[in-house]
Structures are given as structure tokens and as C-alpha cells.
Amino acid sequence: MLLADTLASVRQRIRTGCEKAGRSPDDVTLIAVTKTADPAAIKEAVRLGVTDIGENRVQDALEKHAAIGDAARWHMIGHLQTNKARDAVRLFSLIHSVDSIRLAREIDKEAKKIGKVQEILLEVNVSQEATKFGINPDDVTTVYKEIAPYANIQVKGLMTIAPEVADPEMARPYFRRLKELKDALYELRELSMGMTNDFEVAIAEGATMVRVGRALFKG
Ligand SMILES: *Cc1c(COP(=O)(O)O)cnc(C)c1O
Numbered sequence: 001m002l003l004a005d006t007l008a009s010v011r012q013r014i015r016t017g018c019e020k021a022g023r024s025p026d027d028v029t030l031i032a033v034t035k036t037a038d039p040a041a042i043k044e045a046v047r048l049g050v051t052d053i054g055e056n057r058v059q060d061a062l063e064k065h066a067a068i069g070d071a072a073r074w075h076m077i078g079h080l081q082t083n084k085a086r087d088a089v090r091l092f093s094l095i096h097s098v099d100s101i102r103l104a105r106e107i108d109k110e111a112k113k114i115g116k117v118q119e120i121l122l123e124v125n126v127s128q129e130a131t132k133f134g135i136n137p138d139d140v141t142t143v144y145k146e147i148a149p150y151a152n153i154q155v156k157g158l159m160t161i162a163p164e165v166a167d168p169e170m171a172r173p174y175f176r177r178l179k180e181l182k183d184a185l186y187e188l189r190e191l192s193m194g195m196t197n198d199f200e201v202a203i204a205e206g207a208t209m210v211r212v213g214r215a216l217f218k219g
Contacts, residue, residue: 003044006216007032014210017203028203031075031192033213035060039067041217046071054211058084058091065091077159077192077211079133082106089118096121096159096192096211099133104147111152118152121159121192124181126174129163140181148187157190157208158182168198175205182206 010030018025033054034042042053042064053068055061056078065074073093080088080097085106088095098104098120111118122144125134135143140158148155160178162171175193182188194202194210202210 001218003041003216004048006218007045007048007050010212010215013200013215014203017200020200021204023203027208029209031077031209031211032216033077033195033211034064034217035078035213037217039064042068043071045216052209054096054213058087061091062087075211086110089114089116092118094119094121094156097123097133098147099123099125099135101143101146104143104150104153108150108152116152117154119154119156121157121190122147122155123159123161124178126160126177126181127163132161134160137177137181141185144185144188155188157188157192159192161195162193162198162202164197168201171198172201172205175202175207179206 014028015025018028029052031052031054032045032050035056051072052075053072054075054077061074074091076088076092076095076097078097082103089107089110107118123134124137124140125132126137147153158178158181162174165171178193179191182191190208191206192209194207196212196215199210
């Protein structure tokens with residue numbers, strides 16, 4: 001299928017999901033996850049109106065950014081190693097995957113060097129799977145309170161990756177829990193949750209950003 005068609009279909013799914021949830025589609029940002037897409041496909045996505053690109057490796061993002069530039073906002077959605085913080089703050093509008101105070105401190109330090117206030121999300125391992133990165137739900141408030149005063153970081157919200165389940169309905173409790181955690185930290189606005197298989201459920205539970213790869217770029 002052409003990207004124009006897959007994109008139209010994803011946008012329709014977002015609109016339908018928003019209608020069902022009584023929400024405005026303007027309140028949900030589509031982040032096109034391009035980890036399997038080459039620069040030509042990303043350029044095409046941007047030409048078709050995609051404004052937000054998600055990558056999960058700094059090195060790949062650097063290479064693609066060299067080809068595409070700042071025609072879209074770049075989102076870091078994968079695990080970020082401390083030693084990549086320098087490159088990350090130069091490239092990304094939003095880092096979704098901040099999962100430790102140590103990493104936040106490094107981001108703050110690197111952002112300060114270039115006079116930037118780096119917007120971030122805290123990644124929460126809601127499902128507490130051993131294979132996943134993210135802050136334990138019980139520690140989110142403590143970590144947030146530590147990071148919130150950093151001068152060169154602004155915490156915008158929370159992010160999670162739901163478990164891979166056969167029925168997207170089974171992801172709902174994890175999305176709901178992330179929303180509860182966000183609501184408890186009342187300054188936060190953004191909820192990055194929902195992927196190809198489960199983004200309608202995430203929208204129903206309050207997602208403000210959905211990260212969609214496979215439904216767009218089928219290879
Ligand atoms: C790959 C990836 C996505 C997109 O997943 P799809 O199932 O391809 O939509 C979203 N979030 C993260 C963190 C990812 O690594």
C-alpha cells in the first residue's frame with residue numbers, strides 16, 4: 001500500500017477513536033515511528049503532512065536527520081544511554097524515554113551547554129516487565145519531584161509501552177494506570193501511549209501522543 005493510503009487509514013482510526021471517546025482529534029498527536037523507514041519514505045511522510053517523527057536509536061536518528069533536517073519534530077522513543085545524551089539534546093524536540101535521575105541529570109547538563117530547555121517524558125514500566133526499561137510506577141512521584149526543578153529540563157508528561165497482548169483491550173489497564181499516575185502529578189499534560197495494535201484503546205484512556213510504526217510503513 002502507498003504511504004498516502006496507510007497514513008489516511010491511521011488518521012481515520014485516530015478520528016474514529018477520538019469520536020468514540022468524545023475527544024478532539026486535535027488533542028492527539030500522531031508520531032510516525034520511522035525505525036524501519038528509509039529517508040525517502042520519511043520525506044514522503046513529511047510531504048504528506050506528518051509533523052512528528054519517532055526514532056528509537058540516536059545513531060539512526062542522526063543519519064536520517066542529516067537527510068531530512070528539521071522539517072518535522074524528532075522524538076526519541078527508545079532507551080537512551082547516558083553517553084548519548086549529548087547528541088540527543090541536539091537533535092530531539094522531545095525525549096520520551098527518561099527512566100532514571102542519572103539520565104535526567106546528564107540531559108540537563110548537556111542541554112545547559114547549548115542553552116536549551118529539553119522537553120522530556122518520564123518512561124514508566126507500568127507492566128513491570130523485567131525486559132522493559134522504565135521507572136517503577138511506585139517511584140514516579142519521587143523521580144518527578146527530583147527532576148522537576150532542573151533548570152534545563154521540562155517534564156511534559158509520561159510515556160509507557162503496553163505489553164504485547166493478543167487483544168488490545170488487555171492493554172487498557174496499563175494505559176489507565178499511566179493516566180492515573182499523570183493526573184496525580186497535576187502539572188503534567190502529555191501521555192505518550194499506544195502503538196499500531198492498541199492506539200484506539202490508548203486514545204480512549206487519554207493518550208495525547210500515539211506512536212505508530214507498522215500501520216504506516218509496511219515495508
Ligand atoms: C517501534 C516502536 C513503536 C511503534 O510500534 P508499532 O507497533 O510499529 O506501531 C512505538 N513505540 C516504541 C517505543 C517503539 O520502539
